Amino acid sequence: MGTISFARGVPAPECLPVEELADCARAAIERDGRTILSYGSSGGYAPLREWIAERHRVEPARVLVTNGSLQGFVFLAQHFFAAGRGGRVLVEAPTYDRPLKILAALGAEVDALPVDEDGLEPDALAAALDAGTKPSFLYTIPTFQNPSGRTLSLERRRRLVELAREADLLVLEDDPYGLVRYEGEPLPSLFELDGGERVAYSSSFSKTIAPGTRVGYFVLPAPLEADLEALAVSTYITPALVSQATVHEFLARGNFEPNLERVRRLLGARRDAMLAALEREVPDDADWGRPDGGYFVWLDLPGEASVADLLPRAEAAGVTFVAGTDFYPRARGGASSARLAFSFVSLGEIDEGVKRLAELLRDGAAAGTTGTEAALRAGRSRG
Amino acid sequence: MGTISFARGVPAPECLPVEELADCARAAIERDGRTILSYGSSGGYAPLREWIAERHRVEPARVLVTNGSLQGFVFLAQHFFAAGRGGRVLVEAPTYDRPLKILAALGAEVDALPVDEDGLEPDALAAALDAGTKPSFLYTIPTFQNPSGRTLSLERRRRLVELAREADLLVLEDDPYGLVRYEGEPLPSLFELDGGERVAYSSSFSKTIAPGTRVGYFVLPAPLEADLEALAVSTYITPALVSQATVHEFLARGNFEPNLERVRRLLGARRDAMLAALEREVPDDADWGRPDGGYFVWLDLPGEASVADLLPRAEAAGVTFVAGTDFYPRARGGASSARLAFSFVSLGEIDEGVKRLAELLRDGAAAGTTGTEAALRAGRSRG
Numbered sequence: 208m209g210t211i212s213f214a215r216g217v218p219a220p221e222c223l224p225v226e227e228l229a230d231c232a233r234a235a236i237e238r239d240g241r242t243i244l245s246y247g248s249s250g251g252y253a254p255l256r257e258w259i260a261e262r263h264r265v266e267p268a269r270v271l272v273t274n275g276s277l278q279g280f281v282f283l284a285q286h287f288f289a290a291g292r293g294g295r296v297l298v299e300a301p302t303y304d305r306p307l308k309i310l311a312a313l314g315a316e317v318d319a320l321p322v323d324e325d326g327l328e329p330d331a332l333a334a335a336l337d338a339g340t341k342p343s344f345l346y347t348i349p350t351f352q353n354p355s356g357r358t359l360s361l362e363r364r365r366r367l368v369e370l371a372r373e374a375d376l377l378v379l380e381d382d383p384y385g386l387v388r389y390e391g392e393p394l395p396s397l398f399e400l401d402g403g404e405r406v407a408y409s410s411s412f413s414k415t416i417a418p419g420t421r422v423g424y425f426v427l428p429a430p431l432e433a434d435l436e437a438l439a440v441s442t443y444i445t446p447a448l449v450s451q452a453t454v455h456e457f458l459a460r461g462n463f464e465p466n467l468e469r470v471r472r473l474l475g476a477r478r479d480a481m482l483a484a485l486e487r488e489v490p491d492d493a494d495w496g497r498p499d500g501g502y503f504v505w506l507d508l509p510g511e512a513s514v515a516d517l518l519p520r521a522e523a524a525g526v527t528f529v530a531g532t533d534f535y536p537r538a539r540g541g542a543s544s545a546r547l548a549f550s551f552v553s554l555g556e557i558d559e560g561v562k563r564l565a566e567l568l569r570d571g572a573a574a575g576t577t578g579t580e581a582a583l584r585a586g587r588s589r590g
Numbered sequence: 591m592g593t594i595s596f597a598r599g600v601p602a603p604e605c606l607p608v609e610e611l612a613d614c615a616r617a618a619i620e621r622d623g624r625t626i627l628s629y630g631s632s633g634g635y636a637p638l639r640e641w642i643a644e645r646h647r648v649e650p651a652r653v654l655v656t657n658g659s660l661q662g663f664v665f666l667a668q669h670f671f672a673a674g675r676g677g678r679v680l681v682e683a684p685t686y687d688r689p690l691k692i693l694a695a696l697g698a699e700v701d702a703l704p705v706d707e708d709g710l711e712p713d714a715l716a717a718a719l720d721a722g723t724k725p726s727f728l729y730t731i732p733t734f735q736n737p738s739g740r741t742l743s744l745e746r747r748r749r750l751v752e753l754a755r756e757a758d759l760l761v762l763e764d765d766p767y768g769l770v771r772y773e774g775e776p777l778p779s780l781f782e783l784d785g786g787e788r789v790a791y792s793s794s795f796s797k798t799i800a801p802g803t804r805v806g807y808f809v810l811p812a813p814l815e816a817d818l819e820a821l822a823v824s825t826y827i828t829p830a831l832v833s834q835a836t837v838h839e840f841l842a843r844g845n846f847e848p849n850l851e852r853v854r855r856l857l858g859a860r861r862d863a864m865l866a867a868l869e870r871e872v873p874d875d876a877d878w879g880r881p882d883g884g885y886f887v888w889l890d891l892p893g894e895a896s897v898a899d900l901l902p903r904a905e906a907a908g909v910t911f912v913a914g915t916d917f918y919p920r921a922r923g924g925a926s927s928a929r930l931a932f933s934f935v936s937l938g939e940i941d942e943g944v945k946r947l948a949e950l951l952r953d954g955a956a957a958g959t960t961g962t963e964a965a966l967r968a969g970r971s972r973g
Contacts, residue, residue, distance in 0.1 A: 449830075
């Protein structure tokens with residue numbers, strides 16, 4: 208077995224409905240080729256916008272379909288912070304690393320709010336809203352968060368929406384994983400609780416159909432949609448309509464729910480395998496989350512061991528993951544944490560990878576060796 | 591006949607190889623679905639990068655395939671001017687309007703160089719290089735330029751490359767229309783004359799296959815490719831690989847040249863029709879270009895009539911185009927010019943549209959009426 212990647216937060220190849228999408232692409236182009244093969248609506252393929260709008264009970268003009276949802280985040284960030292305009296934004300810590308990089312590149316002031324097992328701490332949000340300049344928006348991933356796997360509790364969702372209302376704060380609820388739930392009852396989204404006034408919602412078909420389609424979307428207040436759509440026109444004129452029409456064909460054929468069930472079964476088994484392996488292998492003084500869905504388990508190392516120390520040893524031992532520090536603004540946090548993705552690896556790889564990691568954790572704790580020594584020992588133990 | 595659009599610089603629906611692309615999409619996903627339906631190379635679908643690299647005789651690592659070539663221009667502009675860093679860029683005047691907007695939004699200092707029938711004037715370039723701060727790059731469309739339809743002469747191409755070498759100036763040669771040639775022999779590109787050292791080259795499959803694929807590309811010096819690819823990762827992780835693989839399948843089947851021949855015949859007939867109609871209908875004191883390819887004829891109005899005056903009258907008379915002013919930085923120029931696109935309209939629409947325009951030009955010249963009066967008269971004359 209080669210290097211085992213707990214780093215790749217991407218679906219396993221078995222999740223991808225290849226044959227069905229091949230046929231959907233053919234059918235979509237045959238039916239609507241003269242529209243989707245030309246320049247067209249900058250806001251997205253009209254029938255797909257309508258499908259999304261209906262699902263979220265809004266007008267289609269409030270939906271912006273982009274080449275992956277990150278592209279939409281770029282537009283939102285440019286809208287507020289482009290041309291060195293400055294401004295403040297609130298994020299969770301830890302949070303998805305790519306938005307942090309986009310905000311840093313634009314020179315936004317990024318304020319990190321702490322997260323515990325129940326998600327973003329509302330008191331910290333309240334304090335951040337009382338102090339300093341009014342933030343342009345709060346970026347949050349309330350369900351099966353990347354990287355922590357954590358989910359904001361219902362009580363906190365209500366409190367967050369209330370705080371946003373009091374402070375007239377725009378909230379961006381990023382929800383790529385919400386439908387990839389393995390157990391438990393779905394919680395209402397912030398968007399639903401708020402009625403979509405102050406909460407913008409983003410998601411994509413990357414985790415429910417296939418990432419390579421690059422079909423993400425935002426549901427926005429109408430004036431903000433118009434502003435972001437203008438940025439889309441200035442950036443790419445028209446999004447990838449062939450992909451969007453392919454996704455729409457997949458939806459129109461009624462494939463969405465059955466495919467999602469299949470993905471849930473495939474990935475749910477991997478989550479179970481990872482949690483069982485962690486329970487079996489990892490020293491008692493480590494701690495980790497038990498997510499009901501999504502792609503990630505957040506591991507706190509035993510005795511606050513250093514992840515900067517562990518990662519090179521792990522790579523030498525043939526297992527990789529992402530260091531917790533990557534998910535904190537200016538790397539201020541996560542020094543003793545690791546993000547383990549179970550979505551891409553097989554059940555056998557999960558068992559073996561966790562075993563390798565656990566061995567390193569025991570080694571490190573027992574011997575107090577340096578990373579290099581431990582990596583050498585780990586390397587030998589594989590021989 | 592409703593409103594006739596000489597404004598839309600897009601291919602006529604008959605140009606789009608719908609059936610063939612439908613089959614290519616199906617075949618590409620069936621063959622390589624597990625690659626193209628997941629996250630993948632941020633620089634583009636590997637086989638397509640190789641095809642482009644071979645065509646331009648460079649290493650694939652120098653090719654960046656983006657969601658349309660405008661997206662690549664955004665990356666280049668961000669590379670030099672993001673976060674309010676400032677800097678200077680040289681452009682032709684007139685030039686493609688979308689890059690002007692992108693540069694303005696980033697706060698770049700845009701210096702316009704004049705263009706005559708043989709394209710960009712080299713003496714003006716030399717003078718601009720002697721004065722002021724060193725430009726980050728020169729943006730030029732040397733062949734069948736949008737909007738003027740003009741082509742840089744061979745002698746000027748050589749001179750431009752020499753000037754770039756002397757001044758160590760980066761040149762971006764944007765060449766979406768070069769292959770859409772109806773007569774005459776192809777000229778060497780600036781990229782070819784320069785050997786690809788100081789000249790970056792961008793093109794797309796929008797005009798040779800279909801715009802809706804959104805497959806554009808840049809050929810860049812290797813370090814610049816790496817920088818722009820990093821921006822691509824931060825923006826959309828992975829481009830629209832399904833589209834790129836569909837285009838590659840189309841190329842691999844040997845469809846590119848035959849399809850291009852078909853497009854040349856279809857659009858060449860439209861160019862001929864527009865030139866003949868202009869010759870037949872338009873007053874002698876107007877002037878216009880006779881492009882060997884591309885989508886556009888640039889019309890200089892008789893007696894320096896105002897295009898701001900003409901456009902609303904034309905729209906009232908059921909024919910539309912883009913005012914010359916749209917293609918000049920800060921609208922400083924083009925007040926007496928119009929861009930007429932012949933790519934989207936039928937032969938019958940071309941005849942009728944030019945007739946309507948010519949009537950307005952004669953009316954305006956003869957009566958010296960205001961726009962509103964003439965529009966009212968034009969409206970009546972249609973009844």
